[in-house]
Amino acid sequence: MQEVIITGNIGKDAEVIQTRDGRGVLTFSVAVNENKDEAPTWYDVFVNGNYDKMAPYLVKGTRVLVRGRLRAGMWTNQQGKSSISLQVSTNTGSIEILKFADVKGQAQQDNRPF
Numbered sequence: 001m002q003e004v005i006i007t008g009n010i011g012k013d014a015e016v017i018q019t020r021d022g023r024g025v026l027t028f029s030v031a032v033n034e035n036k037d038e039a040p041t042w043y044d045v046f047v048n049g050n051y052d053k054m055a056p057y058l059v060k061g062t063r064v065l066v067r068g069r070l071r072a073g074m075w076t077n078q079q080g081k082s083s084i085s086l087q088v089s090t091n092t093g094s095i096e097i098l099k100f101a102d103v104k105g106q107a108q109q110d111n112r113p114f
Helices: none
Strands: 004-010 015-018 024-032 041-048 063-076 082-091 095-101
Touching: 041 063
Parallel strands: 041 082
Antiparallel strands: 004 024, 004 063, 015 024, 024 041, 063 082, 063 095
16 A cells, blocks of 8 residues: 655645535645745545544644555546646544634644644
8 A cells, every 4th residue: 555645734624525425524735845945735634533532633724744545536627728737635533733724724833732
């Protein structure tokens, strides 16, 4: 099995979506960049399992480390341009919050227990 580790900032608050078989999956996006001069690479993260306690902390601006399985896909926008989609499938035990976001969406250091 292959595993990927990404570290970056959450781009929008986590939300629960329904899969085709009716299961709830928590999803959020993470921006990863090597330096501030480059555009970030975006990853869509899909969290399976018991995510209820962690979900309120996965908000825009929070810095996270995510371990999981990487999948790549293709999609086409409304203008007909094709793009690559990078997705990480994981569970709550494979997510670490490095810095919590404050009320303005800026990351701050904190040690809140789960």
